[in-house]
Amino acid sequence: MFTIEHDFDATVITLIDEGGPALQEDITISAFDDCVTLEQLHPITQEPMVITLSMVQLRDLAAALNLPEGSYRLEQREG
Template sequence: MFTIEHEFDATVITLVDEGEDLPLVEDVVINAFEDCVTIDQTDPRTEEVMRITLSLGQVRDLAAALNLPEGSYRLERPAD
């Protein structure tokens, strides 16, 4: 399950792990800002939020990588 919320400065997507597959993991919260994307998940042992920040280029590469076979790739960037 997931939710999508539009806030003032970001789109927030929350991925909820559910089902019968155990163990379930903590929710993942993705914040899409104008210049970057952050991914947050609470560490259940320490209750601290762990954060990863991706540039928009890294997000584009990740999206492309989800649909490609094993290998090394370089995406062509559009000219400004």
């Protein structure tokens, strides 16, 4: 399950784990103009863990999900 909210400066997506018996904490993804952050509470300390991806890293991640094992460099297209 997930939710989508549009805030003033970001789109916020929350992923809620409905999987098997070993459920993970919710993940909140905030998409800004220049980066995307992923936040999840640490299951023991309950402290937030945050990862920030640049838009280039996000593009590369999206491409990597559909490629076989290997090393890649995506070229920028003019346009």
